[in-house]
Amino acid sequence: MTEAMKRRLFGVAALAVAGAALFYVGMSDMGDDLVYYWTPSELIAAAEAKEATVRLGGMVKPGTLDWDRDAQQARFTITDGDHEVPVHCTGNPPQMFREGIGAVVEGKLGTDGVFRTDRVMVKHSNEYEAPDGHPPEVQTTLVDE
């Protein structure tokens, strides 16, 4: 076998292995077993999740946020539309945190059904909007003040 043939064979083999690996990752249901966060429904359904450190993700239910910045305590409810979990956070959530926003919290679900966390992460949507939809000139001056 000539060097050129050997090299082409390597090329075909590398492409085949790469293609198979990509196909496997893309088509397998890896994402079902390996999740970055649990939804409230999943967390409530899984009894073994009690007292285990997990991430819980969902929307901060509007009207549930009780945030005492000085005491560094925040209470709110994470919902996925079907189920909801009350969350007690020690420490201040990040600045962008508010009601109606997506959030992921790291901590443990207590036997009393309250999820205790000291780490809140805010999920930003893929939307980038100017404040209030004002024309750019207006907003820049408004925000600068």
Next chain:
Amino acid sequence: MSTEAVASAPAPTKSRFHWEHLVGLLGLVLLVAGQYMGLFVAPPERMMGEVGRILYTHVPAAWLAMVAFTVAFVTAVAHLFTGRRGLDWATEAAVEVGAMLNVLLLIQGSIFARPTWGVWWTWDPRLTASAIMLLTFVGVLMLRGAVRDPDRRATWTSVATVLAYVNIPITYFSVKWWRSLHQIQSSPETVADPMVFVLRLNAFAFLFIMIWFIARRWRLAQTLARADEAPPLPAQEAT
């Protein structure tokens, strides 16, 4: 005899003007304009405020890192099928420039994440895939550095690049395939018009600078290869 040897030796380096400098100049002009607009002309983001402006460097770095690795993938496959040495230099150049953009991407992403998400780093699928992307291509460069024979080095680099490239579509689709903290891809429909324009301006700036860097790195690889393979100098030949 000695005059022939001199003639076949590589030409001394002359400061010739190469086309890529024009591309690089265009990229730098666009970068200055794009960053100025991103910092002072574009509106702040509704939720993220001024911090949202890092969009104009973070997103171009992500796109162009993937473009650079795609260039490397294409030249690696082409090298395996044609054996042309110039394609191997192109793979080396594109992988190095892509790795640099990947480092930039991770650093900017971390700076973006702290004020918006609240953490510098989290093992979210997109972040993890981007970190693996950097490590695999650094691995390609380390493998390359460990092989002395130019032909074998070129083949190994090409094969490793093709294998490492698997992670680019995985990184791109990670936000769609798996639950993540990182948002899914934005589109012109989800980004306010003045921001789309500034983002495009910066993306083209990064594109031209990437082409400039890859072309310069390719010429460096060519020069090094020629020096490596040059016939012995006449003085050494005589001894």
